[in-house]
Amino acid sequence: EDKVVQSPLSLVVHEGDTVTLNCSYEVTNFRSLLWYKQEKKAPTFLFMLTSSGIEKKSGRLSSILDKKELFSILNITATQTGDSAVYLCAGVTGSEKLVFGKGTKLTVNP
């Protein structure tokens, strides 16, 4: 059965801290791994990872995939209150079905 597990489920930090969010996956005929940020409404796309060891970066956010260990991390440096959200990881199967994890709820306090 396809499965994506995220940890921690919840995280509270202070502004300026660096956080690492974890995602492990087991999906059929794995194609790629996606990270989304969900604030109040729709998930918004952050990264798509297909190759091991190649870091994707966007501002203070970065992510990397390890296809051998079936694992990805999302790093956020110098966190701001606007980073508070639920971060969702999804594995994409060979039939392009997205299998989501339960998300990590990040709260950044001033």
Added chain:
Amino acid sequence: DTAVSQTPKYLVTQMGNDKSIKCEQNLGHDTMYWYKQDSKKFLKIMFSYNNKELIINETVPNRFSPKSPDKAHLNLHINSLELGDSAVYFCASSYPPGQGGDTQYFGPGTRLTVL
């Protein structure tokens, strides 16, 4: 310039009623999806349509019937609503499988409350 839009944003109804949620995308995508996000924020796929044809149906009760009149629209009709149907329903779209279809763009969601 809305990319993926859904109507209504909120829907409150009684058990046993039939209701529909509409979704439209103007991104030129061929593939559209319906997801259900429960109270624990777990997002799970329900259906996927590629160019008006059903390609994924994830063991959803047959009270749920998606309808795609054209590739820019995917509506969700729910018969005989039950309390457990209360959730946020998200529509999404992407390019077809094999053509960059991994990245899906989500609509704003429809919060359905069944009383």
